[in-house]
Structures are given as C-alpha cells and as structure tokens.
Amino acid sequence: MSNFMMAAIEEALKGLDEGGIPIGSVLVHKDNIIGRGHNRRVQKNSVILHAEMDALENAGRLTAATYRDCVLYTTLSPCPMCSGAILLYGIPKIVIGENQTFMGSESLLKANNLEVIVENNKECIEIMQRFIREHPDLWNEDIGK
Amino acid sequence: MSNFMMAAIEEALKGLDEGGIPIGSVLVHKDNIIGRGHNRRVQKNSVILHAEMDALENAGRLTAATYRDCVLYTTLSPCPMCSGAILLYGIPKIVIGENQTFMGSESLLKANNLEVIVENNKECIEIMQRFIREHPDLWNEDIGK
Numbered sequence: 041m042s043n044f045m046m047a048a049i050e051e052a053l054k055g056l057d058e059g060g061i062p063i064g065s066v067l068v069h070k071d072n073i074i075g076r077g078h079n080r081r082v083q084k085n086s087v088i089l090h091a092e093m094d095a096l097e098n099a100g101r102l103t104a105a106t107y108r109d110c111v112l113y114t115t116l117s118p119c120p121m122c123s124g125a126i127l128l129y130g131i132p133k134i135v136i137g138e139n140q141t142f143m144g145s146e147s148l149l150k151a152n153n154l155e156v157i158v159e160n161n162k163e164c165i166e167i168m169q170r171f172i173r174e175h176p177d178l179w180n181e182d183i184g185k
Numbered sequence: 186m187s188n189f190m191m192a193a194i195e196e197a198l199k200g201l202d203e204g205g206i207p208i209g210s211v212l213v214h215k216d217n218i219i220g221r222g223h224n225r226r227v228q229k230n231s232v233i234l235h236a237e238m239d240a241l242e243n244a245g246r247l248t249a250a251t252y253r254d255c256v257l258y259t260t261l262s263p264c265p266m267c268s269g270a271i272l273l274y275g276i277p278k279i280v281i282g283e284n285q286t287f288m289g290s291e292s293l294l295k296a297n298n299l300e301v302i303v304e305n306n307k308e309c310i311e312i313m314q315r316f317i318r319e320h321p322d323l324w325n326e327d328i329g330k
Contacts, residue, residue: 081246088233088242088270097233101226104329124269124290125233129329145269148293184249184274 041161044068045137048113051078051091052167058083061175061182062167065091065114067099067131069106075099081182090182091115092122096129107131115164117144119183127152137164141172142183186306189213190282193258196223196236197312203228206320206327207312210236210259212244212276214251220244226327235327236260237267241274252276260309262289264328272297282309286317287328 044066051064055078067075077094080086089097092114107129115137118126123145126134133155139146140160149156172179189211196209200223212220222239225231234242237259252274260282263271268290271279278300284291285305294301317324 085246086242087244087246087274088238093233097231099232101230101232101326104325107329120269120272121266122269124265124267127265129232180249181246184252 041159041163042113042135044073044111044113045115045135045159045161045164047073047076048091048115048137049161049163049167051076051095052115052164055079055083055091056167056171061178062171063091063114063116065095065112067095068111068113070109074102074110079182082178088121090119090122092118093125096125102129104130111135113137115161116168117142117146117158118149120145120148123148126154133157135159137161138168140165141168186304186308187258187280189218189256189258190260190280190304190306190309192218192221193236193260193282194306194308194312196221196240197260197309200224200228200236201312201316206323207316208236208259208261210240210257212240213256213258215254219247219255224327227323233266235264235267237263238270241270247274249275256280258282260306261313262287262291262303263294265290265293268293271299278302280304282306283313285310286313 048064052062056062060082061079080089117139193209197207201207205227206224225234262284
C-alpha cells in the first residue's frame with residue numbers, strides 16, 4: 041500500500057474517532073499531499089462534505105494546470121457527486137481503496153478517459169463493512185438511499 | 186417565469202453584490218423553498234460551493250423520500266459536480282435558467298431519467314454573459330478551465 045492510501049485511511053479513522061462516517065481522501069500533486077479530508081456528514085451536518093469533496097475544499101483554489109497534475113486517493117469508490125467534482129476539475133487519475141462495499145461512478149470516470157486504479161485494500165473494506173453493520177441508517181443517508 | 190426561478194435569480198444577484206459569481210439555486214419541496222444558495226467561490230474561497238451545492242447544503246440533511254419530492258431550480262446548466270450531487274440524492278426534476286452560456290451535464294441527467302427543463306431565460310443569460318465578459322478568469326476557474 042502506498043503512503044498516500046495510508047494517509048487516506050488515517051483520514052477515514054480520524055472521521056471514525058469523531059463519530060463520523062469513515063471515508064478518507066487525499067489530493068496529491070507531484071508526490072506531495074496538498075489536501076486532506078474525510079466525510080463530515082455527522083460532524084458538520086453536511087450533505088456535500090464527502091471525503092473527496094473535503095480534500096478538494098481543503099486543497100483550496102487551484103489552477104486547472106495544477107489539477108491536471110494531481111492524483112486523488114480515496115478509501116472508497118467515489119459516488120456520483122465526488123466523481124463529478126473529479127471530472128469538473130480534470131483530475132486525471134484516481135486511486136480507490138475499495139469498491140466491494142460500494143461501487144461508485146467508476147464507469148463514468150473511465151468513459152471520460154481517467155485512469156482508475158482499485159486496490160481492494162483489506163483495511164478499507166473492513167473499516168467500511170464494520171461501520172455499515174453498526175450504522176446502516178447513516179450509511180444509507182450518505183448515499184441517498 | 187416561476188417564482189422559484191425568480192428566487193434563484195435573486196440568489197445569483199446576491200452573489201454578484203458580494204463580489205461573487207452570479208449563479209443562484211433553490212431547492213423546492215412540494216412547492217416550498219427548503220434551501221437557497223449561490224456560488225461562493227470568491228466569498229468563501231470554496232471550490233465546492235457552486236450554487237446548487239450551496240442550496241443542497243443549506244437545505245440540510247434530508248431523507249431520500251424528501252429528495253424524491255424535490256425540484257431543483259438553478260440559473261445555469263449544472264456542471265458535472267452539481268449534476269452528480271443531483272443524481273446522488275435522487276432529485277427527479279431540474280429547472281435550468283439557461284444553457285446558452287454554459288452547457289453542463291444535462292445529457293447525463295437525462296440518461297438517468299431526470300426531467301430537465303431549460304427556460305433559456307433572458308435575465309439569466311444577460312447576468313452570466315456580462316459577468317464572463319468582465320471576469321473571464323474567475324469564470325474559467327469555476328469550471329476547471
């Protein structure tokens with residue numbers, strides 16, 4: 041596992057410690073983390089701060105050229121909203137911790153010529169599956185179900 | 186023009202008064218506005234608070250059943266991020282002020298069986314075209330160009 045996926049998992053666990061949904065993400069520019077984030081639905085009563093959105097927001101306002109040199113790491117397959125944000129900013133590559141618990145809009149990303157790597161990392165899967173068992177309502181709310 | 190599109194335009198003009206990008210949106214549930222928003226890139230240095238995202242965030246945490254009875258009004262055709270958020274929450278109908286200045290992901294919404302109505306409202310077009318003439322850099326930043 042890369043250090044960047046480890047950083048995304050750290051973010052997910054930080055969210056869990058805060059009583060939130062354990063999904064984490066980091067935005068990496070030329071091998072440097074420039075934005076970190078985790079799902080803040082519970083913590084901020086937010087319907088838009090998924091992990092990837094939080095990482096993008098925390099990275100701040102960037103030029104299109106900067107986004108084009110970025111890789112986004114996320115512990116879970118990105119939902120339609122986060123996939124749309126990735127497309128909006130032209131981020132060319134996504135590394136996904138796992139897509140067994142939830143399959144996001146990977147086909148849309150691939151159809152737009154993004155590089156999509158799925159690790160199916162054991163730790164990512166365990167964190168999400170345990171959370172969903174214990175908090176099915178929160179999880180369903182987070183994916184609009 | 187409906188009262189709801191007028192409310193979305195009011196939001197856009199509020200954004201303009203604040204020095205921001207003049208795009209507004211309202212989320213309507215059974216003929217009541219339950220969320221209002223406008224683009225806050227400049228005001229909050231936000232890369233995720235497009236008008237539609239701001240309206241969804243301000244509406245707060247809702248059940249899936251509530252979203253399914255909503256209509257989202259927006260002064261401008263929704264970008265991939267906002268369209269993804271609309272899909273995530275299963276909002277079934279979108280009313281768009283105009284798509285002449287910017288064509289968002291309307292085809293993706295239609296492919297997912299959403300009802301998409303485009304008004305091509307003269308006031309919406311004039312507000313955006315004037316803003317883009319005066320602030321091309323801000324506009325390009327907002328659409329990842």
